[in-house]
Amino acid sequence: MPDYYTPGETARRFGVSLDTLRYYEREGLLTRVERGAGGHRRYRASDVELLDLVRCLRDTDMPIARLREFAELVREGDATVPRRVEVLERHEERLAERIAELVDRQAAIRHKIAYYRGVLAAAEDAEGAAGGADGAAGGRAPVGAGAEGRGARGSEG
Template sequence: MFYAEHMEKTYTTSDVARLTGLSIDTLRYYERIGLIHEVDRLSNTHRRYTDSDVQWIQFLLRLRDTGMSIQQMLSYARLQRLGESTLRERVALLKAHHEQVELHIQQLQEYLVVIDHKITTYEGALLTCETEKVEESAR
């Protein structure tokens, strides 16, 4: 009873694909290139992912979605596997990525200003057209 209560929940590849939004092929690719450590397998060779594995994959997805390259993610994964002795390098890598994300956010905000201006221009043109139509129909 004690053993069963303390076993970590495991997930199949299909479960992890559903939970993360990645395809099964992408999960296998990430494992093959070393982004994900070699996942434990049951005797029938089916992969069994843990909660920790799923959390790691979700973190990798956040890095990817914020523009980190596969090469940078591989560097981070390698450092993470090496343990506490690489904390400084991991912090440096994440700080550099954070700066890039901040710059991208700033750039997107600048783009939004241009888009907002265009929307305002078009709404003004629509209002002018509608006003002219009302004036024409009143004649």
């Protein structure tokens, strides 16, 4: 357990590229990373920790801009902890919504698959009884989420 990690180690650990690591630093997502004599980066425990959080938030689609704001708060010290909590809570809420949406869509997709399976089974039956290669048409069965009336962006004109 060394007291710092090389860029390569760190990149491998998080499954990101060196370029991404440098990019994050440039964008201010990491608090000032230390350098050795030759200018090579040294990632310490605190960097690794913050990076861990950053990756967690990125993996859940927090945009870079918001991550920068968050890192800014971290840089400002302990006084910003309440604000960090707010940021995380808002993100968690959005994430919960996103998960719910995905679960809904997943159900719709499964429904569609089941429908297609039905078409297939019917076609097979027909083949056994009659002889044609035709079944139902291209694709009936609603998939969900269709007409909701909300969120009418895009009007043009």
